[in-house]
Amino acid sequence: xxxxxxxxxxxxxxxxxxxxxxxxxxxxxxxxxxxxxxxxxxxxxxxxxxxxxxxxxxxxxxxxxxxxxxxxxxxxxxxxxxxxxxxxxxxxxxxxxxxxxxxxxxxxxxxxxxxxxxxxxxxxxxxxxxxxxxxxxxxxxxxxxxxxxxxxxxxxxxxxxxxxxxxxxxxxxxxxxxxxxxxxxxxxxxxxxxxxxxxxxxxxxxxxxxxxxxxxxxxxxxxxxxxxxxxxxxxxxxxxxxxxxxxxxxxxxxxxxxxxxxxxxxxxxxxxxxxxxxxxxxxxxxxxxxxxxxxxxxxxxxxxxxxxxxxxxxxxxxxxxxxxxxxxxxxxxxxxxxxxxxxxxxxxxxxxxxxxxxxxxxxxxxxxxxxxxxxxxx
Amino acid sequence: xxxxxxxxxxxxxxxxxxxxxxxxxxxxxxxxxxxxxxxxxxxxxxxxxxxxxxxxxxxxxxxxxxxxxxxxxxxxxxxxxxxxxxxxxxxxxxxxxxxxxxxxxxxxxxxxxxxxxxxxxxxxxxxxxxxxxxxxxxxxxxxxxxxxxxxxxxxxxxxxxxxxxxxxxxxxxxxxxxxxxxxxxxxxxxxxxxxxxxxxxxxxxxxxxxxxxxxxxxxxxxxxxxxxxxxxxxxxxxxxxxxxxxxxxxxxxxxxxxxxxxxxxxxxxxxxxxxxxxxxxxxxx
Numbered sequence: 330x331x332x333x334x335x336x337x338x339x340x341x342x343x344x345x346x347x348x349x350x351x352x353x354x355x356x357x358x359x360x361x362x363x364x365x366x367x368x369x370x371x372x373x374x375x376x377x378x379x380x381x382x383x384x385x386x387x388x389x390x391x392x393x394x395x396x397x398x399x400x401x402x403x404x405x406x407x408x409x410x411x412x413x414x415x416x417x418x419x420x421x422x423x424x425x426x427x428x429x430x431x432x433x434x435x436x437x438x439x440x441x442x443x444x445x446x447x448x449x450x451x452x453x454x455x456x457x458x459x460x461x462x463x464x465x466x467x468x469x470x471x472x473x474x475x476x477x478x479x480x481x482x483x484x485x486x487x488x489x490x491x492x493x494x495x496x497x498x499x500x501x502x503x504x505x506x507x508x509x510x511x512x513x514x515x516x517x518x519x520x521x522x523x524x525x526x527x528x529x530x531x532x533x534x535x536x537x538x539x540x541x542x543x544x545x546x547x548x549x550x551x552x553x554x555x556x557x558x559x560x561x562x563x564x565x566x567x568x569x570x571x572x573x574x575x576x577x578x579x580x581x582x583x584x585x586x587x588x589x590x591x592x593x594x595x596x597x598x599x600x601x602x603x604x605x606x607x608x609x610x611x612x613x614x615x616x617x618x619x620x621x622x623x624x625x626x627x628x629x630x631x632x633x634x635x636x637x638x639x640x641x642x643x644x645x646x647x648x649x650x651x652x653x654x655x656x657x658x659x660x661x662x663x664x665x666x667x668x669x670x671x672x673x674x675x676x677x678x679x680x681x682x683x684x685x686x687x688x689x690x691x692x693x694x695x696x697x698x699x700x701x702x703x704x705x706x707x
Numbered sequence: 708x709x710x711x712x713x714x715x716x717x718x719x720x721x722x723x724x725x726x727x728x729x730x731x732x733x734x735x736x737x738x739x740x741x742x743x744x745x746x747x748x749x750x751x752x753x754x755x756x757x758x759x760x761x762x763x764x765x766x767x768x769x770x771x772x773x774x775x776x777x778x779x780x781x782x783x784x785x786x787x788x789x790x791x792x793x794x795x796x797x798x799x800x801x802x803x804x805x806x807x808x809x810x811x812x813x814x815x816x817x818x819x820x821x822x823x824x825x826x827x828x829x830x831x832x833x834x835x836x837x838x839x840x841x842x843x844x845x846x847x848x849x850x851x852x853x854x855x856x857x858x859x860x861x862x863x864x865x866x867x868x869x870x871x872x873x874x875x876x877x878x879x880x881x882x883x884x885x886x887x888x889x890x891x892x893x894x895x896x897x898x899x900x901x902x903x904x905x906x907x908x909x910x911x912x913x914x915x916x917x918x919x920x921x922x923x924x925x926x927x928x929x930x931x932x933x934x935x936x937x938x939x940x941x942x943x944x945x946x947x948x949x950x951x952x953x954x955x956x957x958x959x960x961x962x963x964x965x966x967x968x969x970x971x972x973x974x975x976x977x978x979x980x981x982x983x984x985x986x987x988x989x990x991x992x
Contacts, residue, residue, distance in 0.1 A: 381887045401890040414888035418907040418990035427903070431893030439902070477990075493892070 332357045332533045333501050338387030347373050349557040355533040362536045362548035370557040371537045375505050379408050392500040407494035411506040413486045415478040421489050422474040428497040429457045464496040484515045502534040541581050553577045575689040578619050584660045591618040602654030607683045609701040619687040625661035628680025636675050735964035742958040754965035766941050767949040777859035778924040786870025794878050807868035819933040822861050848934055851942030861930050866923055870916050877912030910989035921977055946970050
């Protein structure tokens with residue numbers, strides 16, 4: 330059992346800082362998804378953990394062993410690349426065997442013809458062959474063992490890359506957007522398989538993705554990264570319902586979270602467009618009120634909006650509207666039956682439970698808030 | 708019909724410039740035609756019989772094979788080594804590429820004069836350096852022991868830069884991710900990475916370089932014609948030079964054509980071996 334701990338990793342390319350002091354712990358057996366928009370530094374961080382890139386500063390510990398200055402081969406990790414990085418000239422069987430052959434066979438034993446004649450090499454090769462079959466079988470690769478990567482579909486190549494990662498039973502898995510080259514249907518199916526592989530292997534896994542759906546569905550913990558910094562590391566539920574930063578709230582969730590300019594007076598009473606919102610913040614001054622689309626519902630009292638258009642999703646209904654006082658765009662996710670009586674152009678009030686409201690300060694950090702019955706929503 | 712008509716210009720050019728001259732050479736090879744002669748006689752395989760009996764021709768074939776056997780592997784391995792070194796270097800890539808490529812674009816005949824000076828037994832810098840080190844000073848181009856070696860060295864110098872540039876192009880086509888994967892998979896040293904990634908992925912490039920290098924070195928002529936004239940004592944006589952001498956010095960065009968046919972057969976045989984044997988072992992991504 331092993332974990333990954335990184336502390337204060339800094340990296341810049343030339344004058345451009347890419348990572349500004351990132352610290353993260355992946356506990357033994359834990360699945361952590363590192364999610365963020367393109368160019369936020371998440372792939373660089375993963376490559377630094379793998380040892381393919383070197384950090385300008387910071388420490389990396391894998392399996393209670395400081396590996397910061399070790400070569401990738403000595404870090405006891407396996408990596409799945411976005412491009413799969415299979416060796417095109419080797420068969421599936423040989424591709425999966427590479428991590429074992431590289432470690433167990435000497436340089437001489439790996440030679441094409443001579444290697445087979447050396448004493449012991451035959452036995453070692455046989456045991457490697459057994460392990461390759463054991464890694465390939467659960468992924469359904471056995472019929473494909475003698476093909477080359479060029480003869481496989483994208484999904485099959487992806488499985489070969491996974492088998493090559495698990496075959497050696499490493500201390501940690503690193504996966505760099507392994508699903509981004511698959512079509513949507515295959516992606517959902519393979520998501521499940523990766524989680525199963527992780528569970529069976531039981532080792533620390535760091536999974537880089539820009540897809541929040543992957544992060545939320547697969548991970549034990551989600552680490553949200555933006556601009557070279559980790560903004561929040563928490564369970565998927567907490568990341569969604571209890572974001573620590575406005576950027577996290579905005580990045581996670583689809584449709585995007587609604588934001589409204591608000592302000593709190595000296596006692597913390599929150600007003601939106603001058604109207605009390607039924608909340609008391611533990612701060613004063615300019616704030617941002619953020620509401621998930623499903624937190625909004627038509628009500629007798631609430632935010633005055635004008636309906637712009639409706640989107641029927643089958644299992645739900647998206648109501649796009651504009652907040653009348655300041656013209657802010659709002660989206661509400663409603664039950665499909667709620668369509669009755671809703672017309673584009675019509676006026677409506679959208680209410681929300683104070684417990685679902687999220688408040689953020691001017692610096693984007695979360696501000697604690699509580700419901701205030703004394704302040705009746707308009 | 709219109710399609711056939713469209714290919715007519717190319718067809719005529721092909722016929723006039725390639726097919727007919729080749730056919731004429733093949734026919735000439737079975738005659739005793741000499742330049743300027745008013746008549747020619749069909750002598751069947753006599754030209755080829757003469758070739759087999761001629762000690763000079765045998766020497767010429769042997770010299771050509773030795774030359775190819777020296778220049779091809781050295782210029783390929785050297786070109787690959789240089790390409791790996793230049794690619795691995797942090798800076799100066801364009802500079803080194805230009806420096807090593809220069810011999811390829813320079814005129815061989817002009818460069819041969821420079822080599823003649825460099826390798827001159829008494830006033831040449833090479834022997835001056837050897838003398839300074841207290842080592843023996845060979846006669847290079849004028850001794851039958853070293854002349855082929857000297858010509859081969861010039862041949863390597865000529866083509867190593869070309870091979871390097873081809874290998875550099877091949878190297879840039881290898882995805883960087885594969886090296887990262889090889890590192891993670893346990894390829895610790897440069898040799899492991901070379902065996903696992905570089906060499907197999909350079910396969911198509913290497914096959915191409917091998918083909919080009921063999922043909923180029925089989926065709927060795929300019930340096931021989933300028934520097935040694937096949938001497939001393941036929942020690943640097945090569946196929947194309949023999950052909951040139953027979954055809955243009957002794958004006959025996961029939962015999963010269965027969966040598967050309969042998970040369971063509973050797974080239975075709977090499978190409979056949981390469982496509983038949985090596986192509987199967989090369990992986991095309």
